[in-house]
Amino acid sequence: LGDDLDPAHHIFRYVGGGSIEDGVIDSSAFRRKKMPDGTLESGLSVNWVEWFNTATPAEALQPLRDVFVAKKRSIGATAECAMLNVGAAKEAASRYADVSVILNAEPIDKSHSLVTGYADALNDQVAEQLQTAISARYPARAAKSQS
Amino acid sequence: MDAALKAPRSRLDLPPSSYIGSKNVRFFEVDADEAWKNQARYLRIVQAKEAHPNTLYFNAGQTSGPSVSVQGFSHNGSITLPFSAGENFGGANIGGQSYSNNAAPIILSFNGGQSFGAGATISVPSYGHSAHVFQAIQALCLSPNRPRDRQIADRIINLHRDVLAEGEQILAASLSQMVKFFLDHPDVARPKIFMTPDGTLRARWINGPSDFIAIEFTGLQLVKIVAEIPRAHGQTATFFATDLLETAVSNWRAAGASFGR
Numbered sequence: 245l246g247d248d249l250d251p252a253h254h255i256f257r258y259v260g261g262g263s264i265e266d267g268v269i270d271s272s273a274f275r276r277k278k279m280p281d282g283t284l285e286s287g288l289s290v291n292w293v294e295w296f297n298t299a300t301p302a303e304a305l306q307p308l309r310d311v312f313v314a315k316k317r318s319i320g321a322t323a324e325c326a327m328l329n330v331g332a333a334k335e336a337a338s339r340y341a342d343v344s345v346i347l348n349a350e351p352i353d354k355s356h357s358l359v360t361g362y363a364d365a366l367n368d369q370v371a372e373q374l375q376t377a378i379s380a381r382y383p384a385r386a387a388k389s390q391s
Numbered sequence: 392m393d394a395a396l397k398a399p400r401s402r403l404d405l406p407p408s409s410y411i412g413s414k415n416v417r418f419f420e421v422d423a424d425e426a427w428k429n430q431a432r433y434l435r436i437v438q439a440k441e442a443h444p445n446t447l448y449f450n451a452g453q454t455s456g457p458s459v460s461v462q463g464f465s466h467n468g469s470i471t472l473p474f475s476a477g478e479n480f481g482g483a484n485i486g487g488q489s490y491s492n493n494a495a496p497i498i499l500s501f502n503g504g505q506s507f508g509a510g511a512t513i514s515v516p517s518y519g520h521s522a523h524v525f526q527a528i529q530a531l532c533l534s535p536n537r538p539r540d541r542q543i544a545d546r547i548i549n550l551h552r553d554v555l556a557e558g559e560q561i562l563a564a565s566l567s568q569m570v571k572f573f574l575d576h577p578d579v580a581r582p583k584i585f586m587t588p589d590g591t592l593r594a595r596w597i598n599g600p601s602d603f604i605a606i607e608f609t610g611l612q613l614v615k616i617v618a619e620i621p622r623a624h625g626q627t628a629t630f631f632a633t634d635l636l637e638t639a640v641s642n643w644r645a646a647g648a649s650f651g652r
Contacts, residue, residue: 261553262586265546270585270593271617272607277588320557368617368631 246347251331254293254301255345255357256308257374258384261322269326271375276367284367287358288374292347293327295355301327305382312384314352323384328377333359336377340369523563524551527570536577543573546584554586562590564610568636569594572608576640580651596650601627604648606639614639620647 249255263273276284291311296304305325312319330345337343341362348358362370524547531544551561569592573579582594587607595605607615613633620628634642640650 260557260559260586260588262550262557262559263588265583265585268583268595268597270583270587270595270605272585272587272593275588318557320553322553323557368615372617372631 246349249292249330249345249347249357250294251329251334253330254379255290255328255330255333255359256293256301256304256325256382257288257290257328258312258317259324259326259381261320264322264324269324269375269378269381271368271372273326274371274374276364284364287346287348287360288371290328290345290357290359291353292355292357295347301380302382305384306386308355309384309386311353311355319385321385325382325384326378327380327382328374329379332379333374333377336373337362337370339373341366343370523566524548524561527566530570530574534574534577536573539577539581540573542581543584550584550586550592559586560590561586561592562610565591565608568610568614569608572606572636575637576650578650579640582651596648598649598651602649604643604650606636608636612636616643618643618646618648622647 257274259269259273263270274288276286276288279285291308293301293304296307298304298307308325309319334343334345337359343359344361345359346357348356350356359370359374527547528544531540531547534540547561547566554561569584572594580596582596585593585595587593591607591609593605593607595603597603601619602621604616604618604620607617609615612635614636616630616632616634616639618628618630618632620630622628628647630646644650
């Protein structure tokens with residue numbers, strides 16, 4: 245596993261439309277998923293914003309969407325990308341566990357990273373805390389251009 | 392709906408030797424009723440049956456001993472299962488790939504050369520197909536607590552649509568449990584309702600900063616509770632717990648939680 249990301253940097257977490265109502269993002273969106281064998285995935289999948297080397301986080305969204313498309317991921321019309329500062333996320337989670345945020349590059353998802361290093365039993369607790377560390381939110385799907 | 396699909400069944404009905412060896416393809420009806428709701432979100436194969444949506448079928452003879460469990464397989468309208476011929480599943484817990492696609496029948500295909508043991512059970516996840524959602528909506532719309540329950544029905548419709556678009560599905564047992572909860576508790580307010588990454592529904596009553604309670608409808612007797620409840624001296628009590636659904640509201644009200652109203 246890689247080194248921790250710079251605490252000054254940021255991560256995006258894809259939040260499906262089912263985790264959002266009336267502008268509220270449910271903390272379960274930050275839970276590690278249960279795998280078919282009953283264990284939890286090894287880390288919470290996120291994307292390292294600064295990897296895209298764009299002037300603003302918003303500009304990193306389109307290349308990230310392209311990655312989702314390449315991974316054949318369905319992007320819901322109401323889904324969002326929640327942005328968290330790495331340091332703030334770790335600080336929030338530290339109420340229950342010292343988590344790591346590490347680069348976990350995949351062949352077609354080079355910015356792929358993981359929030360990891362905490363016990364399965366703390367999945368709900370860490371998720372609850374990470375939800376409080378959201379600093380910005382963006383539509384996951386690109387807006388249709390007006391013609 | 393086929394009445395046989397709703398008939399309660401107590402256990403897998405696989406005669407010990409009927410399917411050993413010589414049958415080419417058999418169809419097994421999946422029990423979709425509430426008899427299995429305490430078995431988490433799993434359905435069980437119950438008996439040979441004609442082809443039907445949500446059926447399982449098998450090629451000639453498979454081995455599956457007691458307690459076999461099939462969890463999290465992939466189905467995309469074609470036959471997919473991570474099993475191969477010659478494996479003995481006796482007592483095993485078989486993992487698979489992630490569940491995806493929402494409209495296709497649930498089909499498991501086993502390769503040949505195996506046989507069923509007596510008392511075999513195979514369970515598969517039951518997700519919220521449109522029929523379950525329709526039944527839930529219908530129950531809420533027929534409820535005497537119309538304004539709130541109509542809003543909840545509308546939310547379920549929107550949620551169902553949103554998660555389908557992302558290739559996800561609501562767990563049927565969770566949906567049924569949540570609907571029953573609201574029908575049984577006309578005195579709780581309409582909460583925010585979400586679907587978790589595991590397909591369960593979660594209701595969250597948000598009363599203010601550091602003041603909420605969330606119930607996650609697991610489909611089991613014990614539901615998951617997360618709550619932050621204001622206490623004296625500006626302090627907040629935080630809870631991560633499980634509780635019996637039927638007594639959760641009274642228990643957590645006694646602990647200071649508010650379900651609105």
